[in-house]
Amino acid sequence: MGTTIRQAASEEAAALAELASVTFALACPPGSAPEDIAAFIATHLTAESFARYLGDPSRAVFVAEEHGPAAAATPGGSARRGARLAGYSMLVDAPPSDADVAAAVGGGAAVELSKCYARPHVHGTGLTAGLMAASLAWAATRGAEQVWLGVNGENARARKFYEKHGFRVAGSKRFQLGNRVEHDHVMVRPVQS
Numbered sequence: 001m002g003t004t005i006r007q008a009a010s011e012e013a014a015a016l017a018e019l020a021s022v023t024f025a026l027a028c029p030p031g032s033a034p035e036d037i038a039a040f041i042a043t044h045l046t047a048e049s050f051a052r053y054l055g056d057p058s059r060a061v062f063v064a065e066e067h068g069p070a071a072a073a074t075p076g077g078s079a080r081r082g083a084r085l086a087g088y089s090m091l092v093d094a095p096p097s098d099a100d101v102a103a104a105v106g107g108g109a110a111v112e113l114s115k116c117y118a119r120p121h122v123h124g125t126g127l128t129a130g131l132m133a134a135s136l137a138w139a140a141t142r143g144a145e146q147v148w149l150g151v152n153g154e155n156a157r158a159r160k161f162y163e164k165h166g167f168r169v170a171g172s173k174r175f176q177l178g179n180r181v182e183h184d185h186v187m188v189r190p191v192q193s
């Protein structure tokens with residue numbers, strides 16, 4: 001099965017929403033309430049949300065697409081395209097609005113790696129390294145000096161992944177899921193390493 005990493009097309013909002021709805025919970029700490037996860041998805045990860053993200057010139061969405069009949073036949077697959085989306089990343093080129101993030105990131109232009117999610121069957125296959133490479137390359141084209149992200153402290157796999165790709169914990173920030181306030185790590189890396 002082949003894989004392509006590319007920027008998402010404007011007509012892929014619904015496919016991205018399907019992918020996001022099945023991968024968002026993977027990043028939530030154990031004990032997160034299912035209704036809080038569902039509410040977050042309904043507010044931020046719908047096809048309408050992704051249509052907005054895809055139309056926003058300060059954002060970029062990259063996808064990893066698997067090709068072949070097996071991929072096309074699985075949930076989220078498209079027989080017409082003979083493929084399905086297996087992972088995605090989203091970047092935001094805007095100054096951090098959160099004071100804790102701004103303090104962690106310091107001065108200089110910074111791009112946020114706002115989302116990086118893949119279906120479980122591709123974890124550990126190297127597919128997400130391709131998403132990371134495309135994401136960092138986009139940050140460079142925007143003239144950013146640094147890339148930052150927030151990751152839940154209990155998400156050990158993601159944290160190790162980001163460390164492998166040159167990110168270091170530089171601070172923390174609050175992330176609200178329902179009534180629970182999570183304390184995410186803020187991780188930062190220079191665009192050029």
Ligand SMILES: CC(C)(COP(=O)(O)OP(=O)(O)OC[C@H]1O[C@@H](n2cnc3c(N)ncnc32)[C@H](O)[C@@H]1OP(=O)(O)O)[C@@H](O)C(=O)NCCC(=O)NCCS
Pocket residue numbers: 023026027116117118119122123124125126127128129150151152155156157158160161164
């Ligand atoms: C985060 C994510 C994109 C990383 O992609 P991936 O393909 O799983 O990453 P990799 O396998 O290259 O790297 C993960 C590393 O963590 C290690 N790891 C796995 N489980 C671990 C654990 N419980 N504790 C510590 N390290 C762990 C892996 O062995 C691997 O290290 P290695 O390459 O040295 O063996 C992917 O796991 C994912 O989509 N997770 C669910 C969504 C998510 O959490 N997104 C991040 C939101 S901030």
